[in-house]
Amino acid sequence: MSPVLFWFRNDLRLHDQPALQAACAGGTRHLLPVFCLPDLEETSRWGFTRVGPHRRAWLAEALLDLGGQLERLGCPLLVCPGPAAVTLPRLAAAVGAGTVVCEDIAAPEEQAEVEALRATGLSVRTIWHSSLLDPARLPWPAHALPATFTAFRQAVERAQLHPPEPLPAPSTLPPWPPGVDIPSSLRTGLARLVVAPPAADPRSSIPPGPGGFSGGESAGLAHLARYLARRLPDSYKQTRNGLSGPGYSSKWSPWLATGALSARQALAGLRRYEAAHGVTEGSYWLWFELLWRDYFRFLHLQQGRLRYRARGLGQHLIPPHSAAGFERWRRAATGEPLIDAAMRELQSTGYLSNRLRQVVASYLLHELGGDWRAGAAWFEACLVDYDVYSNQGNWLYIAGRGTDPRGGRRFNVARQAAEHDPDGAYRRLWSAA
Ligand SMILES: Cc1cc2nc3c(=O)[nH]c(=O)nc-3n(C[C@H](O)[C@H](O)[C@H](O)COP(=O)(O)OP(=O)(O)OC[C@H]3O[C@@H](n4cnc5c(N)ncnc54)[C@H](O)[C@@H]3O)c2cc1C
DSSP states (O other), X not given: OOOEEXXXXXXXXXXXXXXXXXXXXTTOOOXXXXXXXXXXXXXXXXXXXXXXXXXXXXXXXXHHHHHHHHHHTTOOOEEEESOHHHHHHHHHHHHTOOEEEEEOOOXXXXXXXXXXXXXXTOEEEEEOOSSSSXXXXXXXXXXXXXXXXHHHHHHHHHTTOOOOOOOOOOSOOXXXXXXXXXXXXXXXXXXXXXXXXXXXXXXXSSOXXXXXXXXXXXXXXXXXHHXXXXXXXXXXXXXXXXXXXXXXXXXXXXXXXXXXXXXHHHHHHXXXXXXXHOOOHHHHHHHHHHHHHHHHHHHHHHHGGGGGXXXXXXXXXXXXXXXXXXXXXXXXXXXXXXXXXXXXXXXXXXXXXXXXXXXXXXXXXXXXXXXXXXXXXXXXHHOTTOOXXXXXXXHHHHHTOSSOTTOOOOOOHHHHXXXXXXXXXXXXXXXXX
16 A cells, blocks of 8 residues: 555644544555645735744744654654645655545635645545534534524534544554655755744743743643643633733633644543533633634635635625724734733734734724734734634624624723723733833
8 A cells, every 4th residue: 555645734733633543544554744834935915924933933843842753653744845735746756655634624725725736636635623523413514504603502502512532642653655765855844944933021921931831732731731730710711801821711722723732632621620620610611612613613614715705704895904004003003002012912922812802803993994804814923823713703703794693893992991901900011111
């Protein structure tokens, strides 16, 4: 049987890896795990890099961790520069592989990558595994997904749907084919990616360092265990609207986004926690939020590229984009202290609380006349937890151009500041001075 290429995408882990398991099944004797590095110089149509320094550093850490684990299993990771449709056929030719196995991602660019790869003649098998719930086992067909999150959640809970148990990490993997000669140009990805990380900001809610935040599966699993051991789910419902600090929300998202932590693994940890300590409002609310994550995924399966039109699912065109307003927003120069503080935090650390993500998104769209796609692109560049489904879904939701009948979310900044930063501590922490 000819070797199989396993293409890691947003699933940089070994635990709970149905796609990797499928690649190894059926008598595969030789496997080549590969990651295709995005073009780090690429700029968005809004004029800035698509992969900013924090996201780049997070990705590098995730790949170094994954590479180390695969090395120990005797099946090293190859990080290739360039698009999959260019590098994978070259690699397949070098090792005599005819099949690529990878994660299925239901977003237009990622689907186009797979189509371009198939067009080269390679056989590509995609396997869906990024959601909690299996979309093939939902009690409705993809086109009949409930139109609001609340209806979706209630239907899931009524039907008592439970995610499958996460798979354990493999203890062995098939080795590389013997004597392969990989062109040296295909081996340079990691060297291109890894640069000195941006300076750590002591104000960060995701501080790096020992026992702190760094990319990759090992750190992600350790973070999950620590979060549960500190019994933080108990207080989550009360603290989740916090603005600053590591503990007010789970901070699972940076690892979930690169797939270094599977959502099913996080939920299995939470369920064990509930079995030991009881179900609390807080532990329930974490499940509730993870269901939001699933919902945005399933909306993509249903609506695909329709969600990426400027008007989204809405009937009416969007107002013209205010480039000047967008630049003031992006550069933390709106003159509105809460907005500017949040935009400084986002750019300096690669993270922002959910509350402030909503407030700054609303401000750009509803006060400054910015295009939601420009805001989403800036978040894509900055966030270490950038996730195509959750980012696009939340922006469209606040713009009022998704499925929700309430038609957008407009936040009153003064009221938000009074409620969530009553003593101004957050604004002082991230003031320009
Ligand atoms: C404009 C905007 C853009 C966003 N972009 C992203 C993004 O690119 N990547 C991303 O992971 N999240 C995004 N979110 C959702 C949310 O802000 C983050 O998931 C959350 O702040 C991450 O921190 P946490 O892990 O501590 O979350 P917690 O509050 O601890 O929640 C636990 C988990 O539930 C999920 N979750 C929570 N809230 C949401 C939500 N509103 N939508 C989807 N999933 C959710 C996440 O996986 C999160 O890790 C965005 C929200 C807004 C308003």
